[in-house]
Amino acid sequence: MDTMAAESSSRTSRLTRYATPRRKDTGLKQERAVRTRGQVLDAAAEAFATRGFPAVTVMDVAELAGVTKGAVYFHFANKEALAQAVAEEFYHLLGVIGQEVQEADLSPLDAVSQLLVRTALAFRDDTMVQAGARLQIERSLIGADLPMPYLGYTESLVTWFQQAREEGQLPTKTDPDVTARVLVSAFFGAQHISWVLHDRADIAERVQEILDTVVPRPLK
Ligand code: LUB
Secondary structure, three states: OOHHHHHHHHHOOHHHHHHOOOOOOHHHHHHHHHHHHHHHHHHHHHHHHHHOHHHOOHHHHHHHHOOOHHHHHHHOOOHHHHHHHHHHHHHHHHHHHHHHHHHOOOOHHHHHHHHHHHHHHHHHHOHHHHHHHHHHHOHHHOOOOOOOOOHHHHHHHHHHHHHHHHOOOOOOOOOHHHHHHHHHHHHHHHHHHHHHHHOOOOHHHHHHHHHHHHOOOOOO
16 A cells, blocks of 8 residues: 555545545545645734735745745635635734623623734734734735625624613713714724834723723622
């Protein structure tokens, strides 16, 4: 048995192989394709995050991923498609953070606080998130439709502020829409300034002071 066949029989399930009689190694090939796509996506994120969309070429992404240009084009039609996929993954990751905060069963105002702090840490630590945010800043330079930014995030905050008000944890004069908009604007500005001035090292503190300033808390 050659190495390919040995690899194939050990890693490809019987079910997959019998289900696809004409392509004995389809399962393995798919597994490898998924892995390659992930490597290319991570490389694209790294390139876009550090150099920005206009400066990056498909060849740069291929080199960074350690694959051929052909392998990149097998998964993505062009640089625009890479940017779209990175942006989609960015919103997927923001969604995961939102979901985890939702499931933590916090009071609405603590949920807002957790969402902002965790998003800030993702900006600091996660290249995919940094890339997604940078691509959104550069959206007018990208010849493809990226998801509309800020609206979904703002809407989640509105929902939590409404709930906080209904539960008597916010003054009735506090407008949930206004508070959400002010918070998103301040947060977005702070993460950008923290990036430019301090390579995001102070982002957690900057976001905490925004929360303390913008979100009214009952006196304890
Ligand atoms: C989030 C960014 C950056 C929301 O579109 C979006 O939802 C977001 C786009 O650059 O962070 C927080 C401002």
